[in-house]
Amino acid sequence: MIDLSDHQTVTITAYRTPLGDLENPSSTRVLTPTDLQESAPITLDGQLRLIPGAETFRRSSSLVANPSSQGISLRGLGSTSASRTLVTEDDIPLNDAFAGWIHWEELPELSIHSVEVVRGGASDLYGSSAIGGVINVLPVRPSANSAELTSSYGSENTYQDNLFLQGKRGAWGALATGGVLGTDGFIQTVPYERGSVDVPSNVHAQNGLLFLDHQQGALRVFVKGSAMNEARGNGTPIQQNGTRIWRFAGGSDWTPAGGGFFGGSTTVFRAYGSTEHYRQTFSTIATNRNSEILNRFARTPDDEMGLVLHWSKPLRPDLVFLAGSDTHDVRAGDFETVIKSGVKSYVNLHDRQRQTGTYAELLWTPGAWTISASGRIDWFNNFDGQQFLPTVTTLPQISQHVFDPRIGIDRKLSEHFALSAMGFRAFRAPTANELYRSTQVGSLLTLPNNDLVSERATGWETGIAMQQKWGTVRASYFWTQVNRPITALTTCSTCNPIQLKRENLGQIESRGVSVDFEAHPLTWMAVQGGYQFTNADVTKGTGDAPAGNWIPQVPHQMGSAQLRAYKPKIGTLSLQARMSGHQFDDDANTYLLHSYFKLDTYASHDFGKRIELFTSAENLFDRSIEVGRTPTLTLGNPRTIRGGFNLKLGPSPR
Template identity: 55%
Template sequence: MRTRFLTALPLAFLCALTASLPAHAWQTPAAEQIEGHVVDAKGAPIADAQVLDTGGRALATTAADGGFEVPAATRVINVEASHFAPATVTIVTGTPLRVVLERPLETVVVTAYRSPLATGDSPASTRVLDTEKLQQAAAISLDGKLRETPGFELFRRSSSLVANPTTEGVSLRGLGSTAVSRSLVVFDDVPVNDPYGGWIHWEELPELGIQSVELVRGGASDLYGSSAIGGVISIEPARPQTASLHVLSSYGGLETTDDSVLGSAVHGRWSGMASAGAIATDGYTLIAPNLRGPVDVNSNVHEHNGLAEIDRKFGENDRFFVRGNVLDETRHNGTPLTGNGTRLWRYATGADWNNLVVRLYGDDEHYWQTFSSVATGRVSEKLTRYAEDPADELGAALHWHQPVGTHVLILAGADTHDVRASDNELLFSGAGGTLSTTARQRQTGVYGEALLTPEKWTISASGRVDHFSNFDAYQYSSSAATVTEPAFSETVFDPRVGVTRRLTQWLALNASGFRAYRAPTENELYRTGQVGQQTTLPNSNLRSERATGWETGFQTDMRKLGSSVRVSYFWTRVNRPVTALTLSTTPTATTLKRENLGRIESRGVSLDYAAQPARWIAIEGGYQYADATVTQYAQEPQLVGNWIPQVARNMATAQVRLTHPRLGLLSLQERASGHQFDDDANQYVLHGYFSTDAYASHDFGEHVTLFASGENLFDRAVQVGKTPVLTLGTPRVARFGLRLNFGGE
């Protein structure tokens, strides 16, 4: 008994001594940790989010305040939470670790109102393709990626990798297009529609130089002026915040290559970025197999592009920048004698200073193209014309905004741009000779907007006055005296109103009404165009298109189900639309002429949806029904009731993304379209189609990603045009590639 007591006494003393010491005196020193927080787009903490390393191993789970800790040696983390899009974050030493997760279709975006609004509060129908969605699209070209949005289509269904640039006009809201877009495309507030023809060079920018793309559907001339009848497509440039290097390279069918590199450096308040890319494909023969002849060869493109920018920060969000980009491409257009090329230089400088945004920009373009006539049976061809179209553009824009109290924001702005261009042709048919037309165009506008955001309401009222003029137009010919083309000018007022009412946190109603316009381009006024054996004559008496429209609908954000739905009914009427009217048709050729038609209308319903029923699956897509017809034309009443060319009544898209930290990502992309017509007389039917694309990728560590993609997996024959010979869309194409990422995001 005594022995047990003597043994227990020192043990009791040791326990008492241990209890009296501070915890850190006897605990094993803990490894150093990095603290972080996970929040949503509105700053609210997200609890129970999983923090994983790049191998998929769990590092932490966020607390009720969104906080978490990871080992200090961690460099890259993946953060996932139910009903949120996953995020990959690079940890930068000395920088607060704050991870923002976003729900599908609920990002904070810059809408057509030029003011930051959540999509649920915006009267405008907006679709955003962020960096991940752009990467996971199977298509190489930007227009191919944007086709995931229902209602987006080029003048013809073919990819810009094989299409003549003069057919790359954008159609939104079922309004169609000719060679010219009825929608405006801007890059960091600088318009990038072709200065001479209004079409879009979709491979102009390096793939890695683009951070995101926002599509705003519905008229927006109240803030953007000409061309924004169907909507605005805003391309946001990549702006790395740290030193980094990103490389993309892929190779696939049709000898298709896609290479791009982006590097950035930061020194104090200075930062610089440079990006370059090269896209090439041997393409394919567009003419349907049963109609081909010895003269038919592949349509293809070989191009290089580059982008460079230097920034100087003056505060958290204030900066001054200088930027330049270049495009150099050559195309073959389906026969040995037809081709075209573009060399385009753009430059811009500007500042974002407090509430003021300033842009000064310009471009210099040289475009050339050859034309031919093809004999019956497509056994031979003869060169008919060679054209060069140099163009220069200078522009300036500024806008200023100022909050007034807590619920009012006012905005004012002005912009101007001047285009000087010419069409210089060498004629080989008939008597031959030369033909040259020069002209100048200028647009200047001022605008203002008031945005009210009282509780549960968003109310916008805006208006813009534009003065457009076309002048100094002369036509020189080797066979006739110089002709002075008529000068004309127009002053246009375009207002817009929009209202959104949140009934609950998850349901909002919206409505908007607008007027918009589009001025004719020099290409429409003075240049003869040709695609295949379809020739379109110019018309120097064209005047601007005027549009009136409205839309209404609702958006739901069912957070518990991780889904979002937006439904809109839209109606747009365009007076004096510029249309290519058929003059004559033969078995081998069609001749058209540009005219101001009486009136067209497009009315219909659009649906956008997104859902994340589980952490590993995300679904997104949409549908558009557009009843787009000619409603008035006194000169040719037989056209009334006809469908607008190249507009299908039914279009639908769907994307399903499956992700697993260890297995990687698989994205399936479906696109379907009903039948449409290729001409104003509705004689040439283009049948509907269904196409399936796929993209898969897997990360090998922090720096390497391997991927594979396939377009038109079931090799469907997609009819894209009848000129009057039937042409087909891209066949099945598979690609394999890799991405290398070093440094910050």
């Protein structure tokens, strides 16, 4: 039986050092295994939307979204195709190496134990892309001999099947997991604007992961490999894309006991790499949407390699020191065939990016105080860029040295209350995709700009936290200013497709308040949720994006709530509500997207210890959720109902 009132202090790793709820200067949320399992959405991006302020570039689910609209945003900072938030799994970045977006279908569902969301700049420890924060996926590790099979099917031929196998024998542990998921999708264009070219947007994906580790005393070593393959239809017969990713990683965790220099310390090492093949087709759609013409075919392969090393040691009971270094190297190509008036031309180029950083942190906990100070120096280089067609051209190089500090202070006022404050500097380097490759979503064509430079952010936040036996509440005020933000500015609103170009805008700001709560009013009931009000706008603009305009795709108000109840004889019932205020689809604030309310449900019942039946419904009231106006209006997922089962043999992996 699960006692939903059994609330424990959550341990988080926002500072790469464990801290409790009342000792942490940063605003954090954790999606527990229960949160993930009892959420109606089957993809991680949908589950993250339980946290106010966590939003992809557009409102649509990754089941029907073009990859270039899947950049993740925190703290109201928005995104373009790239994310202003870093996503990691066990210290390894998951942001697309070439473009910065997230492949939400990449990780097998049963390989994820929980997810930590750290809001606020964290470039002092993580480097580029952590302007809005860090989303850290904590993986399942082999702990027993068990197996689990899950399967579900529902509306629009939406399906998900996952298999998990794990084994533990002495010092050795192994697991294998993988699955398939997909949907035949739906037509996103509103009915009164559809033409014969409008077909359902959809995805069909497969993923898998193998993991092996060995624990010998204080030393754990591991190796793992994973793969994903997906094919997407982006709403017309011609507009399609496909992705294949192979990842590998190895590393060690060393925690020697005893005295001496290394005694009581923790040393973490990771070596990783990936190979990705991405392809996409683009088209020009007639005004009446009854015909389309292929205008471009692109292949974008890339390879990445990286190393991570960090070491921490308690210098005394109330003082911990951490130091580390990492490097990340990406080699990418873009091979495109452009068709204009029946004439083909070619764009072939390659590029290389490298980011190397070194950092240190000091965490001091005298009495009721928690004081942290950290800083990082990054060396970012974009080099070896060459375009081969129509002529051989050397592309501009970028070389930057960046220093990002952060300081945090937390003061416990009593056993149940704490005040906190935190200030930071952060940065995000332009991706190769933003520098060199055009992207298209619907009727929007965004052109690259090889003169882009990195974004620089300054921010701070202050908050109050309360922890009682019945739950926790945390409220924060935050302010972040981003200079030279990379934005897609409209250059031709009457063209077909509408043309935008990436530019470094003058300045944007996001300031507001957020409240998170979790309560257990009864032993069998839990309530959690939050609210975020954000005034996110342009403070130094130009052209169609003057000062005072809202940041595209960022609403001023967002809120969510989840009610979960559990009775052994009845089962589990979970209700998940989400609301979002209106927002604008473009930098000129011409295309308004109205507010929405969405209710999801999940219910399950156990038949013995091994079999669980469940059902879920997304958008239960079948609300029309506006996703984009380009200027054609597109909508989000209609009501989707699924049913399925879990079969468990042995202990559950989560």
